[in-house]
Amino acid sequence: TRTERPSPGFSAADGVVTTARDLVRFEAALDEAVLLRPQSLRVAWSPVVVGDTVLPTGLGWFIQPWQGE
DSSP states (O other): OOOOOOOTTOOTTTOOOOOHHHHHHHHHHHHTTSSSOHHHHHHHTSOOEETTEEOSBSSSSBOOOOTTO
16 A cells, blocks of 8 residues: 655654565565675674673664574
């Protein structure tokens, strides 16, 4: 369903507004190392550690296991 553009206060830190088709293309570009090098993805998807606490986020992505993966 087509929607209106988000308000000016909306930013990339809030989420992504996309179509399912474009989201699949984005995911494929990540998987195929088109957008980021594999070593950059490894860093982005590694948990952030603060003191003795391991946080559930990397650099902008939640990285908690889901269904064993």
